[in-house]
Amino acid sequence: MKLNGRRIYKGVAEGEAIVTKDGISFYGGVDPDTGKVVEVGHELEGQTITGKILVFPTGKGSTVGSYTLYRMKKNNTAPAAIVNRQIDTIIAVGCIISEIPCVDKIDVNEIKTGQRIVVNGSEGTVEVK
Amino acid sequence: MKLTPEEQDMLDGKHGKAVRKSMEILTTLGEIFEAECMVDVCSVQVAGVSYANLGEAGLEFLSEMAEDGKVKVLTTLNPAGMDRENWQALGIDEEFAKNQIRVIDAFAKMGIITTCSCTPYLIGNVPHFGQHVAWAESSAVCYANSVIGARTNREGGPSALASALTGKTPKYGYHIDENRHVQVLVKVNAQVKGTDGFGVLGKAIGDRLIKLGKNIPFIAGIPSATVEELKSFCASIATYGGTALFHMEGITPEFDRYPKPNGNVFEINQEDLKKARSELVDDGLEVDFVSIGCPQASIYEIEKIANLLKGKKVKKEFWITTARPIKRIADEAGYSKIIEDAGAKFAADTCCVVAPIKGHFKGMMVDSAKACYYGRATNKFKVKIGTIEECVEEAVK
Numbered sequence: 001m002k003l004n005g006r007r008i009y010k011g012v013a014e015g016e017a018i019v020t021k022d023g024i025s026f027y028g029g030v031d032p033d034t035g036k037v038v039e040v041g042h043e044l045e046g047q048t049i050t051g052k053i054l055v056f057p058t059g060k061g062s063t064v065g066s067y068t069l070y071r072m073k074k075n076n077t078a079p080a081a082i083v084n085r086q087i088d089t090i091i092a093v094g095c096i097i098s099e100i101p102c103v104d105k106i107d108v109n110e111i112k113t114g115q116r117i118v119v120n121g122s123e124g125t126v127e128v129k
Numbered sequence: 130m131k132l133t134p135e136e137q138d139m140l141d142g143k144h145g146k147a148v149r150k151s152m153e154i155l156t157t158l159g160e161i162f163e164a165e166c167m168v169d170v171c172s173v174q175v176a177g178v179s180y181a182n183l184g185e186a187g188l189e190f191l192s193e194m195a196e197d198g199k200v201k202v203l204t205t206l207n208p209a210g211m212d213r214e215n216w217q218a219l220g221i222d223e224e225f226a227k228n229q230i231r232v233i234d235a236f237a238k239m240g241i242i243t244t245c246s247c248t249p250y251l252i253g254n255v256p257h258f259g260q261h262v263a264w265a266e267s268s269a270v271c272y273a274n275s276v277i278g279a280r281t282n283r284e285g286g287p288s289a290l291a292s293a294l295t296g297k298t299p300k301y302g303y304h305i306d307e308n309r310h311v312q313v314l315v316k317v318n319a320q321v322k323g324t325d326g327f328g329v330l331g332k333a334i335g336d337r338l339i340k341l342g343k344n345i346p347f348i349a350g351i352p353s354a355t356v357e358e359l360k361s362f363c364a365s366i367a368t369y370g371g372t373a374l375f376h377m378e379g380i381t382p383e384f385d386r387y388p389k390p391n392g393n394v395f396e397i398n399q400e401d402l403k404k405a406r407s408e409l410v411d412d413g414l415e416v417d418f419v420s421i422g423c424p425q426a427s428i429y430e431i432e433k434i435a436n437l438l439k440g441k442k443v444k445k446e447f448w449i450t451t452a453r454p455i456k457r458i459a460d461e462a463g464y465s466k467i468i469e470d471a472g473a474k475f476a477a478d479t480c481c482v483v484a485p486i487k488g489h490f491k492g493m494m495v496d497s498a499k500a501c502y503y504g505r506a507t508n509k510f511k512v513k514i515g516t517i518e519e520c521v522e523e524a525v526k
Contacts, residue, residue: 008157008161027182063285064182066287067182071187093285096153096157097190
């Protein structure tokens with residue numbers, strides 16, 4: 001199944017999807033040293049997003065979140081790619097400065113945790129294998 | 130998005146790595162927000178300066194951009210996490226101070242004027258009516274759009290930096306006339322006075338705007354306002370309402386420029402202000418910290434504080450946060466000596482919102498509604514708003 005969205009940041013990544021219906025705030029919500037979601041009460045609390053394709057509706061929280069994503073990339077704890085329903089400025093800028101492939105305008109309900117998916121940030125597509 | 134040949138070259142890396150990265154940020158934002166083209170900016174205000182917020186990663190990003198990035202337009206910097214000269218007296222630890230200096234040095238290397246101020250319009254970064262700028266810092270964005278009539282979106286740290294290094298911003302949002310139209314009418318039927326009073330008004334209106342899902346109010350019923358009152362109002366309505374632009378009858382330059390919507394009116398009366406004010410005073414508060422200067426104090430406010438403190442001694446920790454150039458004027462005018470002789474402290478380059486002072490104090494008294502919000506949220510203080518006179522009285526009590 002191939003889903004067509006909008007390209008936000010270029011590059012191709014293949015990996016295991018981790019999907020949430022909650023928004024994500026990288027600043028304060030994710031530990032950049034471990035790659036774990038630490039926001040209390042978050043659907044993914046305690047789970048690791050490192051190396052996975054992170055699928056969530058939209059970003060939230062402080063603009064410092066862009067820098068948190070960058071720090072994860074440098075620490076090798078970043079997700080391999082990001083898929084959103086609607087991109088926000090913080091996630092977009094975070095992906096650009098960290099060079100993480102990113103696509104939005106995707107119906108994130110079509111993707112299930114554990115599926116292998118390919119994100120093509122240059123074309124704006126997501127393929128579910 | 131349509132780019133000029135020069136802009137395309139920037140994106141293709143012909144102007145270096147930092148410019149390429151900057152153009153990637155700006156064109157991507159432009160595409161997300163459906164901008165047709167870029168617009169030249171003449172001034173930038175960069176936020177994201179406190180090491181407490183940036184961390185090592187943010188610093189690394191800035192250092193990378195500083196390798197070959199140089200600003201194309203006048204660019205000033207938001208407050209840092211500490212006073213660069215007086216940090217020890219203000220209880221800032223040495224490790225933090227060292228890292229904060231590294232951040233400021235990276236900005237300086239790019240040619241940014243390291244003013245560390247949230248009030249660029251008080252210290253020489255002043256666009257005129259209609260000019261396009263790219264400012265971060267929500268209170269300054271609101272001031273630039275509303276009080277000056279310049280044009281800016283609410284930029285974040287990296288996007289403002291990208292505009293500084295390219296002199297461009299994508300043309301969408303508040304850069305376009307039709308997006309500056311009045312969305313809701315506000316009739317103020319109450320006396321509003323002082324920085325605290327205008328802060329309370331900003332909260333009262335801001336809270337209502339959030340509930341209504343409206344952004345741009347036209348505010349009637351305010352006969353006059355000082356620069357300091359507007360500065361406080363901008364900070365408050367941006368904090369509580371997310372507002373980046375308001376029009377105020379007889380006061381802001383674009384108040385008469387756009388049609389007024391039919392209906393969509395709400396009133397703010399004395400009762401509303403009383404309620405908003407009571408929401409800015411916590412139960413069980415014991416004040417051990419008084420702070421004036423959110424947004425950073427003007428020279429006129431400092432003169433006022435000096436007159437109130439003359440010959441007195443403060444009994445509580447009392448900070449006046451301001452921009453260093455304003456502090457220098459206060460030094461020359463003799464105000465600094467009066468204030469410091471009374472035992473109050475200047476915290477230049479910083480403010481009580483971004484300084485790492487969590488756990489240092491329990492109860493904070495301020496004249497700023499914005500400082501109340503962040504004092505609670507970031508530093509877990511109990512807070513109380515009052516006039517500048519009441520703040521000084523509390524400090525010497």
